[in-house]
Amino acid sequence: MDFDKLVPRARAFLGELEQNNTRGWFNDHKAQYEDTLKTPALALLDKIAASLEKQTGVVPATKLFRPQRDVRFSKDKTPYHTHLHMLWTTGRVGWFLGISTGYVTAGAGAMGFDKDGLQRWRAAVDGPGGDRIAACVTALSASGARISDPELKRVPAPFDKDHPHAGLLRRKSLTAWHDLTEADIKKGGLIAGIETAFSELQPLARVLRPLL
Numbered sequence: 001m002d003f004d005k006l007v008p009r010a011r012a013f014l015g016e017l018e019q020n021n022t023r024g025w026f027n028d029h030k031a032q033y034e035d036t037l038k039t040p041a042l043a044l045l046d047k048i049a050a051s052l053e054k055q056t057g058v059v060p061a062t063k064l065f066r067p068q069r070d071v072r073f074s075k076d077k078t079p080y081h082t083h084l085h086m087l088w089t090t091g092r093v094g095w096f097l098g099i100s101t102g103y104v105t106a107g108a109g110a111m112g113f114d115k116d117g118l119q120r121w122r123a124a125v126d127g128p129g130g131d132r133i134a135a136c137v138t139a140l141s142a143s144g145a146r147i148s149d150p151e152l153k154r155v156p157a158p159f160d161k162d163h164p165h166a167g168l169l170r171r172k173s174l175t176a177w178h179d180l181t182e183a184d185i186k187k188g189g190l191i192a193g194i195e196t197a198f199s200e201l202q203p204l205a206r207v208l209r210p211l212l
Contacts, residue, residue, distance in 0.1 A: 001043045003190045009036040010099045014082050018101065021078040026067070037084055038064065044097075044190075045086055051195050052088055052095060055202060060088040060095070092117070092212035093205045095198055096175070104185065106197035108205055109148070109175030110212055118172060120211045125168045126159060134165050136207050137174075143200060146177040176204050 013036055017026065026033070045062040052060045065085040071077045083100035096107040113121050125133055141147050150170035155161045159169050178197035185193050 001040055001047075003040060003044055003047070004185065006037075006040045006044065007099055007104055007185060007190060009040075010084050011101050013037060014084070014099075015101050017080060018082045021080055021082065023079050026080055033067065041084060041086060045088070047191060048095075048097075048194055048198075049088055051191075052090060052198065055199065056090045056205070058090040060090050063087040063089070090205070091209055093208050094175075095201075095205075096177075097194060104180040104193075105177050106180060106194050106201075107175050107177035108198065108201035110173055110208055111175060112173045113171075113212065117212045121171070122156070122159070122169060124211055125165045126163070130165045130168070133207055134168060136203050137168070137176075140176045140201070140204060144178070145201070146179070148173060148175045148177075174204070174208065176201055 013029070013032060016029075041064050045064060049060045049062050052058075063086070065081070065087070067080050069076075069079060069081055071079065083098055085099075086097040088095040092110065094109065094111060096105075098105045098107075110117070124130065137147060150167055151172045152170040155163055155166045155169050159166075163169055178200060180190075180193045180197065188196070
């Protein structure tokens with residue numbers, strides 16, 4: 001499988017889909033989607049899963065997101081996503097890859113803490129481990145990673161609004177992302193780019209894993 005062809009072929013298909021986002025067009029081009037996006041994406045999921053297992057010691061669960069959008073509660077009724085998204089899950093830590101006409105991005109973290117996980121997160125941030133968590137996030141940002149924004153505008157009770165880790169307490173999720181440029185992919189290939197990004201995001205996974 002020549003994985004380096006996945007990005008340009010996906011972008012070509014998704015670019016056309018952006019201009020023809022209808023069920024009729026997609027059904028007419030479904031074989032192209034299966035051959036140039038779905039099949040190599042499933043193979044890529046398996047390839048990276050093996051790499052993640054070596055890095056984490058955990059066999060990841062994998063998921064290729066469906067192209068169909070859930071439009072039941074959306075004003076936007078266009079039927080298809082114009083991106084290709086993949087997910088690997090090790091425990092409750094997620095590893096993400098997104099491809100669209102405008103980005104190729106690899107990420108890791110938790111898209112949302114469940115109720116118990118949120119309590120453990122806040123207790124950890126408020127406790128002795130808070131400095132270590134803050135240092136991890138700061139180091140990732142300094143290395144060029146994009147850090148997701150906190151969801152809450154205010155520090156939740158019962159924590160002080162001037163808490164030294166107020167920004168972390170305002171979170172209900174935490175993810176970090178490395179964008180892969182065309183130069184990155186051409187230099188070492190798509191697989192190497194993803195593996196490097198995931199390796200650089202391992203410190204975040206190690207921080208989150210015992211809390212989730």
